[in-house]
Structure formats: structure tokens, C-alpha cells
Amino acid sequence: MRFILLLLIAAFVVMPLSNVEAQKAKTIDELAKQFDSSQCKSCHAEIYAQWEKSHHARPLMGVKGGLMLTPLALKKGQPGSTAFSEDDPKKMKISNFPCFKCHLPQAVNHAEDSVAVELAEALIAKDSAKVAKLQITCIVCHNEKAIIHKRELGAPEKGVIYGKKDVPGHAGGAVKKSAIMNDSVFCGQCHGLGPNLEFDQGFQCANLYGSYLHNYIPNGGTKTCQNCHMEKGDHLIAPNFNDDKQTSELYAKALALDVETLGYEWLRKAGTLVPKIVVGTKLTSNAGHRIPDG
Amino acid sequence: MVVTASYKDKDGKAVESKQERHYHPQATNCRDTKMKYGAQWKIANIRDTSIQPMQPKKETFEFDLPEGVRSADVTIDVVYEAVNPDNKYPIHSVTKKVSLDK
Numbered sequence: 132m133r134f135i136l137l138l139l140i141a142a143f144v145v146m147p148l149s150n151v152e153a154q155k156a157k158t159i160d161e162l163a164k165q166f167d168s169s170q171c172k173s174c175h176a177e178i179y180a181q182w183e184k185s186h187h188a189r190p191l192m193g194v195k196g197g198l199m200l201t202p203l204a205l206k207k208g209q210p211g212s213t214a215f216s217e218d219d220p221k222k223m224k225i226s227n228f229p230c231f232k233c234h235l236p237q238a239v240n241h242a243e244d245s246v247a248v249e250l251a252e253a254l255i256a257k258d259s260a261k262v263a264k265l266q267i268t269c270i271v272c273h274n275e276k277a278i279i280h281k282r283e284l285g286a287p288e289k290g291v292i293y294g295k296k297d298v299p300g301h302a303g304g305a306v307k308k309s310a311i312m313n314d315s316v317f318c319g320q321c322h323g324l325g326p327n328l329e330f331d332q333g334f335q336c337a338n339l340y341g342s343y344l345h346n347y348i349p350n351g352g353t354k355t356c357q358n359c360h361m362e363k364g365d366h367l368i369a370p371n372f373n374d375d376k377q378t379s380e381l382y383a384k385a386l387a388l389d390v391e392t393l394g395y396e397w398l399r400k401a402g403t404l405v406p407k408i409v410v411g412t413k414l415t416s417n418a419g420h421r422i423p424d425g
Numbered sequence: 426m427v428v429t430a431s432y433k434d435k436d437g438k439a440v441e442s443k444q445e446r447h448y449h450p451q452a453t454n455c456r457d458t459k460m461k462y463g464a465q466w467k468i469a470n471i472r473d474t475s476i477q478p479m480q481p482k483k484e485t486f487e488f489d490l491p492e493g494v495r496s497a498d499v500t501i502d503v504v505y506e507a508v509n510p511d512n513k514y515p516i517h518s519v520t521k522k523v524s525l526d527k
Binding site (some may be wrong): 139194195197202203210213215216300305309315325326333334335336338342344346348351352372375378379382383386388390392394395396397405406407408409410411413414415416417418419420421422423424 | 426427428432448449450452460463464465466467468469470474475476477479480481482483484485486487489490491492493494495496497499501503505507508512514515516517519521523524525
């Protein structure tokens with residue numbers, strides 16, 4: 132009985148993973164289905180619940196319900212439009228959304244341009260429900276982004292989940308070790324070096340990984356992104372800017388403030404004492420990157 | 426970071442004096458000198474005042490008080506702003522009374 136149950140779970144989970152295949156998605160629903168990870172919830176409920184509250188679960192929604200890609204979808208020349216905009220949303224292509232590089236990596240190789248058109252129209256219509264279907268799901272990190280040594284190790288295998296170690300007999304399909312899942316470079320794939328100059332119109336988003344490499348590491352830092360942001364495997368990967376209290380607490384923990392004050396009377400010219408207050412502040416960061424970024 | 430010195434002048438009127446420091450990377454599109462906000466507009470940082478790891482950020486704020494004023498309350502607020510200045514996440518708020526008397 133238990134064996135049959137395991138087989139059923141395996142079939143249930145492996146099937147969606149198998150959908151990540153050569154045929155590209157033509158619609159938002161098709162792309163969402165290809166990378167749907169909801170099956171992971173049945174065994175990894177706590178991790179899934181953490182992820183559901185994370186920015187990875189709403190990568191196109193910005194902070195507090197915004198639709199951050201809207202400027203790209205606007206008609207070219209319209210106030211607020213960008214160099215990536217077209218004069219008709221129906222002309223939008225995947226290449227018009229360079230933000231997909233990180234905000235929806237699966238779209239780069241697995242979506243037809245029709246998905247870009249549908250997204251542009253949804254953004255203009257402020258159709259948050261449709262835009263929200265596009266997520267950085269479990270499969271995106273644990274398959275699509277799990278291998279960076281493709282010339283040596285090959286591309287991520289269809290239907291395989293990549294993790295910190297091999298997990299023989301995993302009910303939801305084969306789990307193989309990713310060489311980088313524990314390393315900062317894994318996060319650095321998206322959380323940025325600085326300018327993205329590989330596009331025909333350069334742009335700059337996150338600099339976090341650049342700051343980590345060029346300030347934290349040279350100063351002797353040894354922690355990884357995961358050490359601090361995924362403590363005990365937390366898949367919220369804070370901050371969650373929709374949670375004001377938690378965000379404030381996180382920054383207070385990262386930034387220590389020391390204050391010193393002095394009151395005295397300043398003398399520049401004989402007989403003209405000026406009452407003066409001097410406030411000295413020192414902010415010390417224990418983060419592994421600049422604050423803020425972006 | 427906002428540092429506010431509050432005191433009462435010789436007429437008993439409450440006075441506030443503020444000074445601010447802004448810590449963040451600042452980028453342009455490299456075609457003009459206007460700072461841009463939003464990844465789709467920016468190309469590269471031209472200035473970076475953000476708080477870097479292992480590099481404490483020290484500041485000195487000076488407030489000249491009117492003649493006869495002998496003390497002030499000083500409040501230091503450290504706030505994170507995301508997306509726009511109205512979306513604030515308070516980090517620290519410290520108030521100290523500073524006197525010119527021994």
C-alpha cells in the first residue's frame with residue numbers, strides 16, 4: 132500500500148516537472164503550468180508556506196502589490212514608457228522584457244513571444260491576478276538555475292530536482308546534488324553584479340552580489356547569502372517588504388547605531404560664543420552586502 | 426538618517442532643526458546627469474553612499490543654537506525607504522538630551 136502511495140506521489144510530482152520540455156509555452160497559463168510546483172507542498176508544507184510569502188512567489192508584483200514591469204508594457208512615447216516599450220503591446224516579445232533574466236528566468240528559454248504580449252496586455256489592464264501567476268517557483272531554482280557549469284556538467288536534466296545533496300528514493304522524483312546550491316554564486320545569478328550590458332539596451336538592477344564580491348569578501352567575510360538569508364532552510368529569504376515589522380527588525384539586526392553627543396560654546400571671535408551641539412553617529416553593518424541596494 | 430535637534434527659543438517657542446543623510450547607490454543612464462530610479466532607466470552607478478559591509482559609516486552633525494538656549498533634545502531616526510520616500514521601514518530611533526551646562 133505504501134509503495135503504491137509513493138508511486139502515486141512520484142507520478143503526481145514528476146509529471147509537472149516533465150512539462151519543462153522543448154515545447155515553449157504560448158500563454159501565461161501554459162508557462163505557469165510548466166513550472167508549477169504546488170505538488171511540492173504535500174511533503175514540504177513549511178518550506179512552501181515560507182516561499183508563498185516571499186518575493187520569489189511574486190517576482191513581477193514589486194512591493195506591496197505594485198506591478199513593477201508596467202513601464203515596459205506602456206506604448207512607446209507614452210509618459211512613463213521605456214526604451215523596451217513598443218508602440219503596440221501586440222508587438223511585445225520576450226526580448227522586450229529583459230527583466231525576465233531574473234524576475235522570470237523560465238520565460239527566457241521556455242516561453243513564446245505570445246507570453247510577452249499577454250503579459251503586456253495584463254499589465255496595462257492592471258490584471259494583477261494574471262500577472263501573479265508568473266512566479267519563481269521551486270522548479271526555477273531547483274532545476275532551471277541549479278547548474279552554472281553547463282559545459283562541464285550539462286544542462287539541468289528534465290524532471291530532476293537539484294538540491295544540496297543527492298536524495299535517493301525521493302518520492303517527488305530524482306534529487307541530485309547541485310554543485311552551487313550552498314554557495315553565494317547561486318543567489319548571485321540574479322541578485323546582481325551591476326549593469327546588465329549583454330542586452331542591446333543596457334540596464335541595471337541589483338548590485339548585491341557585486342557588493343558581496345568586492346566589499347565583503349575582500350574584507351575577510353566568509354558567510355554565504357544562504358547563511359544569513361536562509362538560516363535553518365528558511366525559504367522566505369527575508370526581507371519581505373510587504374511585512375513592515377519583520378523588515379524593520381531585520382534591518383535593525385543588520386545595522387547597529389552608536390550615538391555620541393556634545394554640548395559646548397564655540398568661540399570663533401572674541402566675545403561671540405555660539406551655543407553648539409555636536410552629534411556623532413556610527414552605523415555599522417553586519418550584512419554581507421551594501422544596504423540599501425538597487 | 427534624520428537628525429533632529431528640538432529646543433525652545435528665548436520666547437518659549439518650540440523650534441526644530443533637521444539634517445539628513447541619504448545612503449544609497451545613485452545611477453544615471455549615462456546619457457545625461459540626471460539620477461534615475463528603476464532598473465529599466467539606470468545603466469550604472471555614478472555615486473554610492475550606501476552602507477557597505479565592514480565599513481562603518483560615521484557622521485558628524487552640528488547644530489548652532491540661538492543665544493541663551495542651553496539644551497536641546499536630539500533625535501536620530503534611521504529609516505529604510507523602499508520604492509518611494511513614503512514607504513518607510515523604521516530601523517532605529519534614539520533620543521538624547523544634550524546640555525551646555527556642566
